[in-house]
Amino acid sequence: MKETKEKILSIENLVIKFSLRGKVLTAIRDVSLDLYKGESLAIVGESGSGKSVLMKSIMGLLDKNGYIAQGKILYQEKDLAQFKTEKDWLKIRGKEIAMVTQDPMTSLNPLKNIGKQIEEAVVLHQGLKGKEAYEKVLQLLRDVGIQDPERRYKQYPHEFSGGMRQRIVIAIAIACNPKILICDEPTTALDVTIQAQILNLLKTLQEKYQLTTIYITHDLGVVAKVADRVAVMYAGDVIEFGKTDEIFFNAKHPYTWALISALPQLGEKGKELYSIKGTPPNLFKEIKGDAFAPRNPYALKIDFVETPPYFKVSDTHFAKTWLMHPNAPKVEPPEVLKKFFEEGRLYAHGG
Template sequence: MTKRNIILSVDNLVIKFQLRGKVLTAIRGASLDLYEGESLAIVGESGSGKSVFTKSFMGLLDKNGWIDSGSIIYGGNDLAKYNRERDWLNIRGKEIAMIFQEPMTSLNPLKSIGKQVKESIQLHQNLKGKAAKEEAIKILRDVGIDNPEKRYNQYPHEFSGGMRQRVVIAIAVGCKPNILICDEPTTALDVTIQAQILDLLKTLKKKYSLTTIYITHDLGVVANVADRVAVMYGGDIIEIGKSEEIFYNPKHPYTWALLSSLPQLGKKGEALYSIKGTPPNLFHDIKGDPFAPRNPKALKIDFIKKPPYFHVSPTHKVKSWLLDPRAPKVKPPKSLKLLRYKIGDDLDEK
């Protein structure tokens, strides 16, 4: 395997929140290495911890949340130890930028879109006046906005949803970050526009030498954009590997369940597969494998002891006792064999 540089390394991260007099543990010992130049997708159900995990890289946790333990190493510094806003100003935007899922919550309705892109350029690229405006127009053109000289002076309400998302992307790119986090960037858009935005992000990644993280529950998006996939459940990364390893050779029962829920595997006249039960209550201590109560193939040890990572390959590891040599052999659902035929083109075209 070609040696790659680790641009960001998270080790045993624990994040907690104070809610209604109780403590909720949102991230439970998650670890992750992010490699320079890659596209990583973090997938999982709502509430699995995807957004909280990545917001901690930028110091964007809500005021009632804190990093309880663990480390986030970036540029030789431990971001988990940052507790002053001025420390984060050197990271947020300039080094790590984020695109949120609803552009209207990210844009100021009282400012022209050109001024908003120009602001990020002035703040992070050290350009002023005419030079900053010219750079803003260039970036607006790069994100696919026609006639950017004219559109520069227009306001967010004059743009469609897809065009507003392009403006938000332009603001993020204008910061010239090393890492770009895309938090459900296509959720609020129709299918045709989704495809355009994903193609745009892939183009910008190459042009601006970005390392990208996609946060999503849409596995169709993952197949189209990701080099690697990290599967989150109950505040931890329970499986991580190359896209083809996760889609074609998944090993954790939760990953099996997620993939089985893909609409592409549905059969006409039959109900789509759904995962039974509900995610764990994060106010409580979780013993063993957090997915065990929802896993019909759970072993006794799954309810008692948290599994370590088992390595399937040098690039693929899984937290599941089913990978222990002493465990019974349990095969994945037969329906997953269809994945190669259903989404193979997306994986091949990436």
């Protein structure tokens, strides 16, 4: 019997543009993506690939010069792309969809103790007041792993370490009681041991609060730890998506190959680490064909002329590359990846 998952959010043919100095930049180019209830979806790609813009559009946080030119963002039978006023967004932002930002120092008010900052979200989104609100804040502090919450409640952001501040930011997001939690590079500013603690914490909270989570990251190590599914973005487009194992061990798009090849653990002693040659395309200009073609050593002639459609790899795995066309020449992934894929498949099947 085929498992049917409930869609919680659907993005359909979304195009987002920005007006800059009299020119128009297309930051998101015809993106369609579904999010399923209870899952963890990771959105990966280089800086500037459109990950954060895509997520900001879901929360109505686009900069003033940004706008949705086409498409739908469907959530609970509402099209968020049609929302125009702050009043509309306040029904969704925080209450239904909350965000953990990447820099906890700039997210917190340095002049207000952390207890009051969490309490604001509890009062606004859960309707609790007085002692009830205070007790809820203490519970949230315990949930995010902060000991001695009564004392910590009265302290200010500068009295906490980076990892502790990130826990406070997570507590504020959870205090909103959201259905969807967006984590924008939640471990970027933290050292490796603290990163692991924060990722474990987010997984625990996801189960406890029945959250659907989206991770925005360029760190594939983070993806491997937390994600059920992965969407790979390049130049404002989702070029491959599938289950985490499918993306890691059976990737089909040359850009995904390049991202995985750049993992430090695939480096060989005495050799330079792999890096993707060239630069991403200029999004002020119209992109013809596959946006990755100029940087792609496996590019075909058609890549420079026509945008590839999604080709089906499995029921859950799709890739936008002409290399998947039945008439395309057979191209093997780089040698370093073939070995990695092989080991990964063996590992995935308990070999």
